Amino acid sequence: MQGTLNHEYGKTIPVVFRSQKIRGIFNALWLQYLIMPLAILTEFSAALGRALLGASRDLAPIITIIALFQVLVLQQPFPELFSILAGLGLVIVGLALFVVGLDIGLFPLGETLAEEFALKGSLFWLLFFAFLLGTGTTVAEPALIAVTREGAKAVAAAELIENSAASIDRYALGVRLTVALSVGAAIVLGVLRILRGWSLPVLIIGGYTLVMLMTFFAPKEIVGLAYDLGGVTTSTVTVPLVTALGVGLARTIRGRDPLTDGFGLIALASLMPMIFVMLFGLIVH
Amino acid sequence: MEILFNPILLLLATAKDVLPVLGLLVVFQTLVLKRPIPRPGRIIFGFGAVLVGMACFLGGLDLAIFPVGRAMALQLVEGALSGEKVIWTAYGWVYLFAFLVGFSTTIAEPSLIAVANKAHEASRKAISSWGLRIAVAIGVSIGITLGTFRIVTGTPLYLYIMAGYVVVVIQTIFAPRMIIPLAYDSGGVTTSTVTVPLVAALGLGLASNVPGRSPVMDGFGLIAFASLFPIISVLGYAQLVQWSVQRRSRKKIESEAKP
Numbered sequence: 255m256q257g258t259l260n261h262e263y264g265k266t267i268p269v270v271f272r273s274q275k276i277r278g279i280f281n282a283l284w285l286q287y288l289i290m291p292l293a294i295l296t297e298f299s300a301a302l303g304r305a306l307l308g309a310s311r312d313l314a315p316i317i318t319i320i321a322l323f324q325v326l327v328l329q330q331p332f333p334e335l336f337s338i339l340a341g342l343g344l345v346i347v348g349l350a351l352f353v354v355g356l357d358i359g360l361f362p363l364g365e366t367l368a369e370e371f372a373l374k375g376s377l378f379w380l381l382f383f384a385f386l387l388g389t390g391t392t393v394a395e396p397a398l399i400a401v402t403r404e405g406a407k408a409v410a411a412a413e414l415i416e417n418s419a420a421s422i423d424r425y426a427l428g429v430r431l432t433v434a435l436s437v438g439a440a441i442v443l444g445v446l447r448i449l450r451g452w453s454l455p456v457l458i459i460g461g462y463t464l465v466m467l468m469t470f471f472a473p474k475e476i477v478g479l480a481y482d483l484g485g486v487t488t489s490t491v492t493v494p495l496v497t498a499l500g501v502g503l504a505r506t507i508r509g510r511d512p513l514t515d516g517f518g519l520i521a522l523a524s525l526m527p528m529i530f531v532m533l534f535g536l537i538v539h
Numbered sequence: 540m541e542i543l544f545n546p547i548l549l550l551l552a553t554a555k556d557v558l559p560v561l562g563l564l565v566v567f568q569t570l571v572l573k574r575p576i577p578r579p580g581r582i583i584f585g586f587g588a589v590l591v592g593m594a595c596f597l598g599g600l601d602l603a604i605f606p607v608g609r610a611m612a613l614q615l616v617e618g619a620l621s622g623e624k625v626i627w628t629a630y631g632w633v634y635l636f637a638f639l640v641g642f643s644t645t646i647a648e649p650s651l652i653a654v655a656n657k658a659h660e661a662s663r664k665a666i667s668s669w670g671l672r673i674a675v676a677i678g679v680s681i682g683i684t685l686g687t688f689r690i691v692t693g694t695p696l697y698l699y700i701m702a703g704y705v706v707v708v709i710q711t712i713f714a715p716r717m718i719i720p721l722a723y724d725s726g727g728v729t730t731s732t733v734t735v736p737l738v739a740a741l742g743l744g745l746a747s748n749v750p751g752r753s754p755v756m757d758g759f760g761l762i763a764f765a766s767l768f769p770i771i772s773v774l775g776y777a778q779l780v781q782w783s784v785q786r787r788s789r790k791k792i793e794s795e796a797k798p
Binding site for chain 1: 568585763
């Protein structure tokens with residue numbers, strides 16, 4: 255008499271039951287959902303303890319530097335010491351929860367999906383998934399929203415577009431969608447690279463050459479923004495998920511090394527927006 | 540003192556960022572692959588932890604690190620002002636602060652921690668997670684320092700970026716093949732939730748306080764620097780490791796040959 259209890263990712267632990275009746279109850283869906291959170295919770299608390307220690311260690315340098323500058327260089331007392339200390343506590347707890355949550359929820363699902371798409375063998379669905387993943391994670395990115403708005407204001411101040419709220423919003427949205435599409439395209443290119451085994455340096459150096467050429471033709475006001483948007487696009491959510499896709503995909507395909515073939519998606523996702531945004535500038539201005 | 544931290548609003552904003560991704564994954568799993576969600580309890584729980592963690596993290600950043608960093612950038616520029624003329628050597632404390640801020644924010648960057656752990660795992664423990672993080676952090680801090688120097692002097696951005704690209708291309712030829720994709724990725728990884736607001740505040744603060752610079756035209760570019768230089772430093776780190784390994788094995792061969 256055996257039932258299985260999903261205990262740890264990738265592992266199932268057999269559970270022996272005394273009677274058919276209990277096993278029947280256990281297999282009922284609602285009970286499984288009741289027991290599973292308990293198993294997760296135990297594992298979670300242990301992982302969280304480790305993560306809290308790690309987060310405190312990671313934050314120590316920031317705290318030290320700011321404190322040193324305040325005391326030695328600026329020689330001013332800390333303003334609002336209480337709120338700063340509360341904020342630091344939040345940062346530590348948030349960092350720990352984030353890392354543990356990623357390990358529990360995001361990475362396993364992303365990798366499972368990538369592996370299943372690779373096994374399914376449908377190139378169309380894989381590329382479609384890759385495109386939506388890149389575009390979907392980018393379009394909702396808060397840092398991107400903020401920076402495109404700043405950029406639109408800069409362009410309006412330089413009188414390249416009409417200096418009104420509506421035209422600034424339209425321009426910012428245009429840039430944001432351009433960036434999202436470019437990240438989607440970059441992920442598709444990166445997945446194709448993993449599948450076909452194309453050389454990443456050739457793609458990247460080719461991309462750099464294109465960026466340099468575009469710099470000479472693109473309007474000057476958009477160059478700084480375009481360069482920055484390359485780094486802004488890849489957020490805390492996009493990076494782990496896209497890395498999981500790449501590493502999972504490379505692990506599934508025979509003859510591909512997860513290290514050399516799995517990484518490289520984010521590099522393309524940082525490069526492509528520069529080209530697309532400068533192209534956008536060329537078309538709009 | 541004011542309480543800026545609004546947990547509900549922050550949770551909603553974070554959910555807006557994260558939920559579409561979860562939705563996308565669930566839709567693909569159930570509709571396209573037609574498989575049940577594996578261990579849904581874990582995934583929902585993990586996503587909850589990511590949401591709360593990110594909200595706490597961003598709230599804490601707004602409450603503590605952001606205002607202190609911004610106020611300090613302002614105070615540091617005030618200390619370096621000498622009339623209308625800009626003397627770039629007077630901004631020593633600014634460069635030092637930029638360097639240290641770049642280093643410490645990168646070390647604490649959650650995405651980088653996650654990717655470094657993945658790299659450690661994928662390389663079968665050949666790449667040290669800490670070594671990678673330190674290499675990236677050094678790259679970011681040099682990049683941001685150069686970026687603040689560029690804002691102070693007002694020199695064109697593309698010259699620096701092009702020079703950086705040329706260095707990357709040359710390094711790519713000589714660096715060990717297996718580290719190259721990882722190095723390219725590390726550039727994009729660093730510049731996210733922690734680094735972007737802090738670096739943006741630094742750039743805009745500098746450009747609006749240094750005489751003769753406009754925040755909208757000169758304030759951009761710091762993030763580009765912070766994305767480019769980690770590539771150089773990670774490739775350099777790999778070359779250094781390779782060189783020391785080769786030297787050690789050469790010494791070993793020599794000492795074995797002597798007796």
